[in-house]
Amino acid sequence: MDARALESEATSAISGSSSLEELEAARIRFLGRKSELSQALRDVRDRETGQLLNPIKAHLEQAVEERKNALERAELDRKLAEEAVDVTLPGEEHPVGSLHPTTHIRRLVEDAFLGLGYEIVDDREVETVHYNFDQLAFPPAHPTRSPRDTFFIDPFFIDPARLLRTETSPSQIHVMEAKKPPIYMVSIGRVYRRDEITPTRFPIFHQFEGLAVDRGITLADLKGTLLHVMKVLFGEDRQVRFRTHYFPFTEPSIEPDVSCPNCDFKGCRMCKFTGWIELGGAGMVDPAVFENVGLDPEEWSGFAFGCGLERAAQLRYDITEIRPFWENDLRVLRQF
Ligand SMILES: [Zn+2]
Known part of the structure; x- marks a missing residue:
């Protein structure tokens, strides 16, 4: 496993995800229990490999957290804009009858x-x-x-x-x-x-x-x-x-x-x-x-x-x- 190549691929997948669903899919792929990185960490036998992989894992987890916050903020902004009430819009007109x-x-x-x-x-x-x-x-x-x-x-x-x-x-x-x-x-x-x-x-x-x-x-x-x-x-x-x-x-x-x-x-x-x-x-x-x-x-x-x-x-x-x-x-x- 090329740890640096993996880190770079994971970073771009995390920062490029445009929804919380995409981000979750990337997290599972690169940080999930069955991911290459988790697998590799479980197999670590020497101190050197541990020192290489653990910071990568921490870095990717932080990237996911930051991307998640950014996406949630964007989603909230979008909802607020969509549901905003424009009080200056004219009201609904109800037809009024008149006398014969x-x-x-x-x-x-x-x-x-x-x-x-x-x-x-x-x-x-x-x-x-x-x-x-x-x-x-x-x-x-x-x-x-x-x-x-x-x-x-x-x-x-x-x-x-x-x-x-x-x-x-x-x-x-x-x-x-x-x-x-x-x-x-x-x-x-x-x-x-x-x-x-x-x-x-x-x-x-x-x-x-x-x-x-x-x-x-x-x-x-x-x-x-x-x-x-x-x-x-x-x-x-x-x-x-x-x-x-x-x-x-x-x-x-x-x-x-x-x-x-x-x-x-x-x-x-x-x-x-x-x-x-x-x-x-x-x-x-x-x-x-x-x-x-x-x-x-x-x-x-x-x-x-x-x-x-x-x-x-x-x-x-x-x-x-x-x-x-x-x-x-x-x-x-x-x-x-
Ligand atoms: Zn007349």
Whole structure:
């Protein structure tokens, strides 16, 4: 055995090992029980050979220890670098939902009326002919009573025929039957009509309807209330006008219009080139409706009004069509 050659080979194997596993393999190979060096040390018979081999063994053991320390330090450094937390990195983003524009408007309407002392009612959507038409003084031949205009659940010759309410007004009858005036209420909810789908019409939409019943209520109270709500919904700049109209359950009846937010009186498709947008209907409660619920029209007076929530949202957010409100396209809804 060439001891010096062995020492040199072992030294380069130890210093060249790049992992603890490689180093351990080198240690076993050159310093293990069955290694050439251990074998030779066991066979030492003379002092001279012992003096040659023992320092080599000590030197190699020290080299292994030093290489081991170096490799362990490198491993620790690598782990620390790998597992380091960079506190300056941006956090994980969690998508936040937003309210549907119809819900925005609904809350605005609710706040406006709660502030005036009204109660908010969201009633049943399946009604009877009795509450949806008869009690609201719709004439027997009124076109809305036809299955061409209204979604009947039962055939309409069945009594009582059920239908999807065509307006939220039946809630007013339920409330007037259940409690004595004074009544200040707003019913908000979904209504259904057999309408063609157009930019401004959809067979299902939301409505808000108000009813005030008290002693000595006049048309001026109705106008003041509507003007207040229109300004809450559409801002102080919006102009409001009233036109006379006809509805079965109010007399006299008026229609409030709001100036078009889309064209500022220049005329556009949304306002049918008139500069004004119809916002619904209103009027003084017809005495026949009071009599239907057992209230004396000589003692009590009141007003009622109704408006589409989507129509109001279209105006407020300048959306030219009603269809996106029901299509639930996230690209649209994320803008609100
Ligand atoms: Zn317009």
